[in-house]
Amino acid sequence: MALAIPQQVPWYLTPLRLLRGIFQVRRFPGVAMIILVFLLVIPGLFAEWVAPHDPIKGSLAARLKPPMWEKGGTSTYPLGTDKVGRDVLSRIIYGARVSLRVSLEAIIVSGVIGTTLGLLAGYFGGRIDGFIMRLVDISLGLPIILIALVFVAALGPSFATMNAVITVALWSRYARQVRGEVLSIKQRDFIARARVAGASHLRIMFRYLLPNVVNSLIVLATLQVGFVILLESSLSFLGAGIPRPTPAWGLMVADGRELIVTAWWIAMFPGLAIMLTVLSMNLVGDWLRDHLDPKLKNV
Amino acid sequence: MQRYILIRFLQCLLALWVMSVIVFSLARMTGDPLDVLLPMEAGEGERERVAHHWGLDRPLYEQYFVFLGKALKGDFGNSWKWQGHTAMGLVIERLPATLELAGVAIAISVMLALPFGVLTAVWKDTLFDSLGKIVALLGQSLPSFWLGIVLMWIFAVHLGWLPTSGRGSWYHMILPAVCLGWFQVAAMMRLVRSSMLDVLDSEFVKLTRVKGLPEWKVVWKHCLRNAAIAPLTYFAVTAGVLITGSVVIESVFAWPGTGLLAVDAVRARDFQVVQAIVIVFSSVFLMVNLFVDILYAYIDPRIRY
Numbered sequence: 001m002a003l004a005i006p007q008q009v010p011w012y013l014t015p016l017r018l019l020r021g022i023f024q025v026r027r028f029p030g031v032a033m034i035i036l037v038f039l040l041v042i043p044g045l046f047a048e049w050v051a052p053h054d055p056i057k058g059s060l061a062a063r064l065k066p067p068m069w070e071k072g073g074t075s076t077y078p079l080g081t082d083k084v085g086r087d088v089l090s091r092i093i094y095g096a097r098v099s100l101r102v103s104l105e106a107i108i109v110s111g112v113i114g115t116t117l118g119l120l121a122g123y124f125g126g127r128i129d130g131f132i133m134r135l136v137d138i139s140l141g142l143p144i145i146l147i148a149l150v151f152v153a154a155l156g157p158s159f160a161t162m163n164a165v166i167t168v169a170l171w172s173r174y175a176r177q178v179r180g181e182v183l184s185i186k187q188r189d190f191i192a193r194a195r196v197a198g199a200s201h202l203r204i205m206f207r208y209l210l211p212n213v214v215n216s217l218i219v220l221a222t223l224q225v226g227f228v229i230l231l232e233s234s235l236s237f238l239g240a241g242i243p244r245p246t247p248a249w250g251l252m253v254a255d256g257r258e259l260i261v262t263a264w265w266i267a268m269f270p271g272l273a274i275m276l277t278v279l280s281m282n283l284v285g286d287w288l289r290d291h292l293d294p295k296l297k298n299v
Numbered sequence: 300m301q302r303y304i305l306i307r308f309l310q311c312l313l314a315l316w317v318m319s320v321i322v323f324s325l326a327r328m329t330g331d332p333l334d335v336l337l338p339m340e341a342g343e344g345e346r347e348r349v350a351h352h353w354g355l356d357r358p359l360y361e362q363y364f365v366f367l368g369k370a371l372k373g374d375f376g377n378s379w380k381w382q383g384h385t386a387m388g389l390v391i392e393r394l395p396a397t398l399e400l401a402g403v404a405i406a407i408s409v410m411l412a413l414p415f416g417v418l419t420a421v422w423k424d425t426l427f428d429s430l431g432k433i434v435a436l437l438g439q440s441l442p443s444f445w446l447g448i449v450l451m452w453i454f455a456v457h458l459g460w461l462p463t464s465g466r467g468s469w470y471h472m473i474l475p476a477v478c479l480g481w482f483q484v485a486a487m488m489r490l491v492r493s494s495m496l497d498v499l500d501s502e503f504v505k506l507t508r509v510k511g512l513p514e515w516k517v518v519w520k521h522c523l524r525n526a527a528i529a530p531l532t533y534f535a536v537t538a539g540v541l542i543t544g545s546v547v548i549e550s551v552f553a554w555p556g557t558g559l560l561a562v563d564a565v566r567a568r569d570f571q572v573v574q575a576i577v578i579v580f581s582s583v584f585l586m587v588n589l590f591v592d593i594l595y596a597y598i599d600p601r602i603r604y
């Protein structure tokens with residue numbers, strides 16, 4: 001029996017294979033998870049302990065310092081400082097908290113509203129269903145950035161405005177998803193049995209139907225985190241999101257825009273943070289969808 | 300078919316109406332318009348006179364109908380920030396710049412997405428295909444405003460090939476149009492790829508091969524024609540992306556279009572202009588959606604109400 005001779009892999013293929021491995025969604029996206037933990041979760045939860053400097057008070061003596069590996073940079077400010085001497089790294093770390101907070105709050109609020117309406121529509125059907133689904137159709141048809149602009153022009157930029165806007169944009173997706181699944185689940189025997197046993201409508205909806213849609217809710221929520229972070233940072237960039245001087249990633253990019261010629265690092269690093277976070281979140285979401293809930297192929 | 304078109308049309312009107320209610324009620328929530336119109340020391344009589352003049356003493360629903368009636372005629376009042384301009388006039392003045400940019404962006408994205416989508420399907424599971432996947436993933440996760448700044452940094456600041464911002468020659472258009480088109484490239488490329496894969500697998504393609512047609516003719520003529528239907532419908536999504544994109548990209552590159560106007564108006568709290576832009580953009584958006592849905596219903600007879 002001839003031994004299989006291991007085939008020589010050309011040198012240039014090895015890093016490409018590695019890259020392909022990272023981007024393969026079927027396997028567990030380990031790298032993506034690590035990026036998420038170190039870029040979003042740890043900084044978001046423990047910003048006070050992790051950040052080396054205050055994110056809002058800068059020292060004017062250290063204005064526009066370049067990153068440590070550039071000429072003139074110091075290790076005190078690893079990623080440099082902005083035009084009022086605030087540490088870019090610390091602001092990115094605190095910015096993770098903003099992204100984390102906005103995406104959690106907005107997704108929980110819109111998830112609760114959307115799920116409740118979806119349960120009502122799917123369970124009761126008829127006129128209630130018709131009404132709620134018309135609302136869903138309308139809401140899916142509205143361009144979200146415009147709603148955001150109207151809200152901000154009227155109410156001014158704040159966390160609350162931001163949450164309201166994102167909720168208006170997202171609730172309908174939950175409602176549609178939950179309603180679709182409830183329609184099929186409610187035909188099953190255990191729901192009929194619960195009804196015979198005298199369970200109230202509320203009890204059937206929240207005790208029997210809800211647990212059966214939780215999987216797809218988790219998948220949907222994960223897939224939306226990336227979208228919410230992108231939306232939040234775009235709005236903040238436009239000055240229609242988080243108000244200054246809160247360190248939000250989109251705001252930091254906006255601050256760096258006018259200084260791009262002299263101080264590229266101010267805009268570059270927060271943008272990288274957004275990109276890596278959203279990319280990783282999408283990969284994790286794709287993986288969760290494939291494993292938890294293959295029905296959701298088209299979300 | 301007529302019934303379907305009618306229902307979709309009514310839905311669009313309904314959505315537009317909801318938009319107008321949102322706009323109107325938010326405008327009233329900002330506070331009493333009288334406080335803006337009058338100086339602080341105005342007496343009670345003066346207040347009443349001005350309120351009567353502007354119709355602000357009438358019940359809210361009547362005020363809404365007045366607003367709606369004027370809005371239907373395209374009258375959204377005068378801009379607060381840009382003195383001497385009507386809100387609608389400003390929007391119309393800025394619209395050509397936005398349409399120009401959007402047009403070029405669409406052209407760029409189609410020109411890139413079609414060939415690359417076809418090639419990723421033909422060369423499935425090769426390195427080229429993986430690169431396509433990476434591009435698509437990046438398309439979903441790159442913040443467009445940041446991409447704009449990075450491209451500006453590379454091509455305008457470092458290489459000095461292109462101007463950083465503003466509107467003028469064709470050179471000014473390249474960077475913003477590429478940024479605006481980039482996301483459609485990513486999404487459309489994947490769509491073309493998946494529908495090409497379906498078509499490549501079908502019987503009639505095998506027949507053309509058996510007939511001995513050259514491979515390039517099989518792929519680029521017979522397959523592409525059939526595979527192009529699905530990406531066409533993607534233009535509905537594109538309209539929304541372009542609206543969002545134009546607001547963001549125009550403010551990155553200081554492109555003097557409606558999107559930049561919107562951001563400036565929001566910053567100045569110039570609500571009249573924001574109203575006009577929102578209603579105009581929403582109408583365009585809904586019209587494109589309606590048009591694509593109808594087109595799709597004609598192309599694909601399975602879509603029915």
